[in-house]
Amino acid sequence: xxxxxxxxxxxxxxxxxxxxxxxxxxIKLLVDSDFAREVTEExxxxxxxxxxxxxxxxxxxxxxxxxxxxxxxxENLERASMYDMVLEENEFYEVNRIAVYRNGQLIDKTSDTxxxxxxxxxxxxxxxxxxxxxxxxxxxxxxxxxxxxxxxxKVKVFTEKEFLRRDFVKxxxxxxxxxxAYGKYHYxxxxxxxxxVAYKKFFYRDxxxxxxxxxxxxxxxxxxxxxxxxxxxxxxxxxxxxxxxxDFATEANxxxxxxxxxxxxxxxxxxxxxxxxxxxxxxxxxxxxxDEKIEYVxxxxxxxxxxxxxxxxxxxxxxxxxxLTYQNKQGDCKAKSVLMxxxxxxxxxxxxxxxxxxxxxxxxxxxxxxxxxxxxxxxxIKYNGEEYFVDATDRNRFGRLEKRAVLSFCHYMEIAPDNxxxxxKPTHFPDxxxxxxxxxxxxxxxxxxxxxxxxxxNRADGIRSYFKSTSKKEILDSWSNALYYNLNYCNDRKGKDxxxxxxxxxxxxxxxxxxxxEVVTRYEARLDEPYFTDQQGKRFLIYFDGSxxxxxxxxxxxxxxxxxxxxxxxxxDIELLTDENIDTKEKYTVQECDINNLYFKHKTEKFITKHSxxxxxxxxxxxNIEVPLDQFEALREDYHIVADSNYGIxxxxxxxxxxxxxxxxxx
Numbered sequence: 300x301x302x303x304x305x306x307x308x309x310x311x312x313x314x315x316x317x318x319x320x321x322x323x324x325x326i327k328l329l330v331d332s333d334f335a336r337e338v339t340e341e342x343x344x345x346x347x348x349x350x351x352x353x354x355x356x357x358x359x360x361x362x363x364x365x366x367x368x369x370x371x372x373x374e375n376l377e378r379a380s381m382y383d384m385v386l387e388e389n390e391f392y393e394v395n396r397i398a399v400y401r402n403g404q405l406i407d408k409t410s411d412t413x414x415x416x417x418x419x420x421x422x423x424x425x426x427x428x429x430x431x432x433x434x435x436x437x438x439x440x441x442x443x444x445x446x447x448x449x450x451x452x453k454v455k456v457f458t459e460k461e462f463l464r465r466d467f468v469k470x471x472x473x474x475x476x477x478x479x480a481y482g483k484y485h486y487x488x489x490x491x492x493x494x495x496v497a498y499k500k501f502f503y504r505d506x507x508x509x510x511x512x513x514x515x516x517x518x519x520x521x522x523x524x525x526x527x528x529x530x531x532x533x534x535x536x537x538x539x540x541x542x543x544x545x546d547f548a549t550e551a552n553x554x555x556x557x558x559x560x561x562x563x564x565x566x567x568x569x570x571x572x573x574x575x576x577x578x579x580x581x582x583x584x585x586x587x588x589x590d591e592k593i594e595y596v597x598x599x600x601x602x603x604x605x606x607x608x609x610x611x612x613x614x615x616x617x618x619x620x621x622x623l624t625y626q627n628k629q630g631d632c633k634a635k636s637v638l639m640x641x642x643x644x645x646x647x648x649x650x651x652x653x654x655x656x657x658x659x660x661x662x663x664x665x666x667x668x669x670x671x672x673x674x675x676x677x678x679x680i681k682y683n684g685e686e687y688f689v690d691a692t693d694r695n696r697f698g699r700l701e702k703r704a705v706l707s708f709c710h711y712m713e714i715a716p717d718n719x720x721x722x723x724k725p726t727h728f729p730d731x732x733x734x735x736x737x738x739x740x741x742x743x744x745x746x747x748x749x750x751x752x753x754x755x756x757n758r759a760d761g762i763r764s765y766f767k768s769t770s771k772k773e774i775l776d777s778w779s780n781a782l783y784y785n786l787n788y789c790n791d792r793k794g795k796d797x798x799x800x801x802x803x804x805x806x807x808x809x810x811x812x813x814x815x816x817e818v819v820t821r822y823e824a825r826l827d828e829p830y831f832t833d834q835q836g837k838r839f840l841i842y843f844d845g846s847x848x849x850x851x852x853x854x855x856x857x858x859x860x861x862x863x864x865x866x867x868x869x870x871x872d873i874e875l876l877t878d879e880n881i882d883t884k885e886k887y888t889v890q891e892c893d894i895n896n897l898y899f900k901h902k903t904e905k906f907i908t909k910h911s912x913x914x915x916x917x918x919x920x921x922x923n924i925e926v927p928l929d930q931f932e933a934l935r936e937d938y939h940i941v942a943d944s945n946y947g948i949x950x951x952x953x954x955x956x957x958x959x960x961x962x963x964x965x966x
Contacts, residue, residue: 306391307386307391307392307416307432307434308391308392308393308394308414308416308434309391309393309394310393310394310395310409311393311394311395312395313363313365313395313396313450313452314361314363314452316352316354316489317350317352317363317365317395317452319365319395319396319450320365322405325367325448326400326405328347328348328367328482328483329347329367329400329446330347330482332482332530334480334482334530335347335480335482338480338532339369339371343478343479343480343532344368344369344371344372344375344478344479344480345368345369345371345479345480345481345482346366346367346368346479346480346481346482347367347368347369347446347482347483348365348366348367348481348482348483348484348485349364349365349366349475349481349483349484349485350363350364350365350366350485350487351363351364351485351486351487352364352486352487352488352489353470353472353487353488353489353547354489354491355468355470355488355489355490355491355492355496356491356492357465357491357492357493358456358457358465359454359455359456359457360454360455360464360468360470361452361453361454361455362452362453362454363451363452364449364450364451364452365395365396365449365450366448366449366450367400367446367447367448367449368446368447368479369444369445369446369447370441370442370443370444370445370446370447371443371444373443376441376442376443379438379441379447380437380438380439380441381435381436381437381438382435382436383433383434383435383436384433384434384436384453385431385432385433385434386431386432386433386434386453387431387455388431388458389455389456389457389458389461390431390453390454390455390456391453391454391456392434392451392452392453392454393451393452393453393454394409394412394450394451395450395451395452396409396448396449396450396451397409397412397438397448397449397450398447398448399441399442399445399446399447399448400445400446400448401442401444401445401446405448408438408439408440408441411438411439411440412436412437412438412439413436413437413439414434414435414436414437415434415435415437416432416433416434417432417433417434417435418432418433460617463670463671464671466549466559467548467549467551467669467670467671468490468492468494468496468547468548468549469547469548469549469669469671469672470488470546470547470548471544471545471546471547471666472486472488472544472545472547473542473543473544474533474535474542474543474544475531475533476533477532477533477535477537479532480530480531480532481528481530481531481532482529482530483527483528483529483531484526484527484528484529484531485525485526485527485528486525486526486527487523487524487525487526488518488523488524488525488545488547489523490518490519490520490521490522490523491520491521492520492549493520494520494549494550495517495518495519495520495549495550496517496518496547496548496549496550497515497516497517497518497547497548497549497550497667498515498516498517498518498524498545498546498547498548498667499513499514499515499516499545499546499665499666499667500513500514500515500543500544500545501513501541501543501544501545501546501665502535502540502541502542502543502544502859503543504534504535504540504543508534510858510859517550518547524545524547536858538856539856539857539858539859540857540858540859541859541860546665546666546667547667548666548667548668548669548671548672549669551667551668551669552668553668553712553718553719553720554717554718554719556668556669556670556712557712557713557714557715557716557717557718557719558716558717559670560670560714561714561715561716561718563617563618564618564637564652564714566620567618567619567620567621567637567641568637568640568641568644568652570620570621570622570641571641571645572621572641572642572644572645573645574622575621575622575625575626576622576625579599579625579642580645582595583595583596583645583646589646589648590699590700592646593643593646593648593680593682593699593700594698594699594700594814596639596642596643596646597639597689597691597696597700597703598696598697599642600635600638600639600642600691601635601690601691601692601693601694601695601696602694602695603628604624604625604628604629604630604634604635604638604691605628605629605630606629606630606631606632606635606692606694607629607630607631608631608632618633618634618636618637619631619633619634619637621634621637621638621641624637624638625638632675632676632677632690632691632692633652633676635691635692636652636676636677636678636691637652638691639678639689639691640652640678643678643680648680648681648682649680649681649682650678650679650680650681651678651679651681651713651714651715652676652677652678652679652713652714653676653677653678653679653688653711653712653713653714654670654673654675654676654711654712654713654714655673655674655675655676655677655708655710655711656672656673656674656675656710657674657675657708658674659672659674660708660709660710661709661860661861661863663709663710663720664710664720668720673712675690676691676714677689677690677691677706677711678690678691679711679713680700682700682701683701685701686723686724687700687701687703688705688706688708688711688723689703689706690706695760695763695764696760697759697760697763697813697814697816698756698759698813698814698815698816699814699815699816701729702755702756702814702815702816702817703756703816704756704757704760705726705728705756705757705922705923707863707865707922707923708723708923709722709723709863709923709924709925710722710723711723723923725921725922725923725924726921726922726923727919727921727922728755728756728867728868728919728922730755730756730868731753731755731868731869731870731917732754732755732756732757732758732867732868732869733752733753733754733755733758733867733868733869733870733871734752734753734755734869734870735750735751735752735753735844735869735870735871735872736749736750736751736752736871736872736874737749737750737842737871737872737873737874738874738876739786739826739829739840739842739874739875739876740876740877741826741829741830741840741876741877741878741879742877742878743878744829744830745825745826745827745829746825746826746827746829747823747824747825747826748782748786748801748822748823748824748826749821749822749823750778750782750820750821750822750823751809751819751820751821752819752820752821752822753817753818753819754817754818754819754820755815755816755817756816756867757867758818758867759816759817759818760816762808762818762820763811763818766808771806774806775804775805775806775822776797776798778804778806778822779797779798779800779801779804779824780797781844782801782824783797783800783801784845785841785842785843785844785845785947786831786841786842787831787839787841787843787949788800788831790831791831791832791833792828800826800828801824801825801826802824802825802826802827803824803825804822804823804824804825805822805823805824806820806821806822806823807820807821808820809821830952837951837952837954838879838951838952838954839949839950839951839952840875840877840912840949840950840952841947841948841949841950842873842875842947842948842949843944843946843947843948843949844871844873844916844946844947845946846869847869847871847916847918847941847946847947848938848941848942848946849866849938849941852864852934852935852938853935853938853939853942855931855935857928858928860928861925861926861927861928861931862925862926862928862931862934863924863925863926864898864899864920864921864922864923864924864925864926864934865922865923865924866899866918866920866922867920867922868918868919868920869916869917869918870915870916870917870918871914871915871916871947872913872914872915873913873914873915873916873947873948874911874912874913875911875912875913875948875950876910876911877910877911877950877952878910879910879952879953880909880910880952880953881907881909881910881911881912881950881951881952881953882950882951882953883907883908883909885950885951887944887949888905888907888912888948888949888950888951889905889907890903890905890944890945891903891904891905891945892940892941892945894937894940894941896933896934896937897921897930898920898921898924898926898934899918899919899920899921899937900917900918900919900920901916901917901918901919901937901940901941901945902915902916902917903915903916903917903945903946905948911950912948912949912950913948914947914948916945916946916947918941
């Protein structure tokens with residue numbers, strides 16, 4: 300069934316299965332109860348009722364909504380007066396009722412509603428192709444204090460190429476927003492498909508807030524699942540708890556799903572590169588090493604095959620044939636990944652195309668098995684006993700395979716026979732992502748600062764892009780701003796222009812090795828007032844790089860969610876030199892630490908003379924790994940130790956004369 304443009308929307312009565320209300324039945328729900336008055340006095344917006352029903356058939360999915368809420372805020376009035384509805388290919392919108400209840404009278408607003416059909420092409424310049432349309436609905440003459448009544452239904456009819464959505468249901472109910480209070484909340488999921496639908500409830504709580512066990516269920520054809528609440532406010536604490544949700548999916552297991560999808564890719568996987576790209580194989584054959592060939596294949600697919608995201612095609616899973624991707628120099632994530640796999644197969648390198656969902660990665664372990672839980676395809680490469688993941692849609696990534704950017708995610712499924720959902724191995728960087736040497740030298744109260752920084756892996760790609768897209772003055776100010784805090788100048792010269800603090804500052808890239816994926820930068824500046832001076836007039840040289848502290852670990856507070864430990868390895872060699880005497884026994888000047896737990900190593904080693912202090916800080920994390928809640932507090936404590944002056948160095952200047960001597964003696 301193809302939907303023509305003129306049939307994208309229509310004003311019709313609600314379908315029989317929605318069991319809509321008559322005007323009289325509806326008006327009985329528009330009552331300002333004690334609950335309504337209480338929540339509105341608190342400043343909360345009030346919805347008299349919300350009926351939200353999902354009906355799944357063999358050839359379509361229908362989403363019905365019927366609600367009535369008060370327009371008490373100008374923002375709500377503005378949003379209600381004009382709103383957009385995006386329709387995918389072969390999707391249409393039915394308006395069942397638009398009305399307001401004003402001063403005890405029900406007023407039909409259908410004639411005051413204008414609908415415009417627009418092309419939804421906002422992303423076409425980024426390689427996104429979509430047949431979606433946008434309906435712009437405008438309702439005239441809404442008043443503050445009106446009760447707005449909306450009843451509508453959005454219907455998606457599956458085309459032939461959307462066989463995956465035709466064969467499998469996937470729907471997630473997320474509990475209502477905490478912003479609203481509801482006089483009545485009614486949710487219903489109706490299964491009218493031939494195949495049974497399973498459901499699973501997560502993160503629901505009892506009246507005392509205690510987490511309830513997961514609940515599983517099963518809906519045969521004609522059965523429905525319902526939630527009915529009166530005087531309802533979602534009790535979830537969004538800052539500490541995960542919103543309760545219910546996952547609905549056609550009954551399946553990962554093993555059967557992998558065997559469903561693999562035949563769709565099998566023929567494309569078996570294509571021979573030499574049959575359709577002899578010119579390309581000649582280039583590969585002429586290269587000296589396998590490392591060089593692998594790097595060339597990855598960067599060719601990433602940078603020379605245009606990423607074309609076809610939103611409509613993504614709803615199916617039959618990939619474009621690799622010879623077409625190579626010939627046309629364009630394709631979606633499936634096409635680019637398959638081509639990369641075929642090219643690597645020519646080199647004798649084992650590679651798999653895998654399904655991922657970066658956005659919902661955390662939830663994949665909770666969801667019911669479903670191919671519709673994934674939204675992206677990447678490549679997994681096995682080489683020299685290690686596993687590497689490469690996103691074929693990335694651009695401007697460089698380096699030999701073991702030097703390339705590391706993707707951050709946990710769950711994936713290989714497109715291969717007899718497979719299941721897998722958890723990737725956590726990553727340990729073989730070298731430091733940031734390796735920085737800092738030297739601050741002061742003579743006769745004038746100072747210089749030099750930073751030489753080596754960036755590797757993701758950091759190298761990021762710094763190249765930053766220098767390419769950012770003005771030199773902005774880059775300098777960014778470095779100087781970081782140093783303003785690292786040197787603690789933020790506490791003794793607030794409001795002063797950075798360019799008056801860091802004189803004659805300059806920065807440049809001194810090395811860019813794209814094979815090793817290393818970028819080296821050098822920053823230097825003159826410091827006319829190098830010492831931090833406290834309120835008592837005491838002088839210090841201080842350098843603490845706060846990026847090492849990882850405040851998001853120390854401040855993490857959550858009752859439900861594990862912590863995703865994903866950090867770059869770092870090394871800092873910080874040297875502070877002065878022509879003045881320093882306190883060589885000051886506690887924090889000489890303090891060292893050596894932390895070694897399951898998730899990271901952190902070591903500081905100090906070298907102190909009477910005129911200088913040097914620290915080597917090494918931070919080596921295990922990254923791309925979930926930290927369970929029962930292990931998190933111990934991890935947090937170790938990060939607190941890092942934050943306790945174990946991420947840099949400070950030296951105290953010993954003032955000349957009897958006063959300085961007495962301070963040192965009585966300290």
